[in-house]
Every structure is written in structure tokens, then in C-alpha cells.
Amino acid sequence: MTIPHEESGEAPTLERLRELTRNIEAITESIREDRKSQKEDRKSQKERSEELDRRMKETDRQMKETDRRLKKAENLFTTQWGKLMESLVSGDLVRLLDGRGIGVRSLAQRTLTRRGGESYEVDIMAVNGEEIVVVEVKTTLRPEDVGRFRSKLVRFKEWWPEYRDRKVYGAMAYLQASEEVALHAERQGFFVIRATGDSASIVNAEDFEPRVFA
Secondary structure, three states: OHHHHHHHHHHHHHHHHHHHHHHHHHHHHHHHHHHHHHHHHHHHHHHHHHHHHHHHHHHHHHHHHHHHHHHHHHHHHHHHHHHHHHHHHHHHHHHHHHOOOOOOOEEEEEEEEEEOOEEEEEEEEEEOOOEEEEEEEEEEOOHHHHHHHHHHHOOHHHHOHHHOOOEEEEEEEEEEOOHHHHHHHHHOOOEEEEEEOOEEEEOOOOOOOOOOOO
16 A cells, blocks of 8 residues: 555656646746847847938938028029119119109219228119119019118118218119019109010009109
8 A cells, every 4th residue: 555655656756846837848948038038129229210210310411502502592582683674674673763853964884882880782773863772572572572672761861871861762672572562652742664575664653753862
């Protein structure tokens, strides 16, 4: 009776050891897989982070390049149209002003002066012995342009005292503007000149009387 009892007591102990060994191996494998997965996750996160950083840098580069091209195009447009407008206006200006009773002896374009650390630039000046017409040239004439130009003209003789004995008139020339803005400029006392094609014309009413600004 003793032998069967010893055999029956040994078998469960070996089985438990085998089961424990299997459990340890399974746990070890699980830990190994977890570490591998974590390593792969870290690698994947790093790759995603590097890719995101690369895309952000590329997007920033493209935006800067777009800004540069837009600025270049804007500067080119402003410069070329500005020169064209001044050429159109100055080419017809003598005839136009003469038709309004203002004889012109000389024209000057892009005249700049500096006083007291400030600068003052005039697009076109049409001058005779008694009068001077100061012309502001805009591709698109807006209401705020009218107000700014009026403020400049009332100080004109501070900047050009050599013209203190002349009457100072103002003219606003443009390529495009709404009818309301053009009328607003006329009501402020400006000659209003519209450039069309290769010529320009004064659009003020026939009985228009220009304001003497200074």
C-alpha cells in the first residue's frame, strides 16, 4: 500500500513544476513581445514625428516661397503700372490743363524732398508762373487716398517754399475707380483724371472750379 501512495504524491509535484516552467516561459515571452512592441512603437512614433517635422518644414518653405513670389509680382505690378500711369497722365496733362484754363510751362515727375527728417514725394507737378497743379497717380483710386492727398496738399508750401507765391491745385489720376469715389474727389476740389487705353481725360463737370489748397 505504501508504493502507490508515494507514486500518487510525486506525480502532482512534477506536473506543477512543469506547469510553473511553462508559465514562466509564457510570461518571459510575453515580456519579450511587449518590449519588442514598445520598441517598435517608439520607432514608429519617432518616424511619424520626423515625417511631421519634415512636412512642416516643407510647408513653411513653400509658404515663404509663395510670399516671395507674390511680393515680387506685387512690386512689379505697382512699379510698372505706376510708371505707365504717370507716363499716360504727363503725356496728356499739358493739353488737359490748358483746356481748363491752366497753361503749363514745365512738368516734373517723382519729385522728392526731405525736411526735418520727413520725406514728401509728388508723382507729377505741372508748373507755370502763377499756378502749380500737384498730381497724385493711383492705379485704383479709393476714398482714403483722397483724404490723405488733401492732407498732403495743405502742407505743400512747407515742403516746397520756392512755390509760396503760386496757387496750388490738386489732381487725382487713376486707372480705375468707382463713380462715387471719383465724385468724392471732385467735391474735395481736385481735378479728376481717368486714364483709358493710351490717353487720359479730365472727368470733372465743365463748370468745375478747382480748390486752392495752399
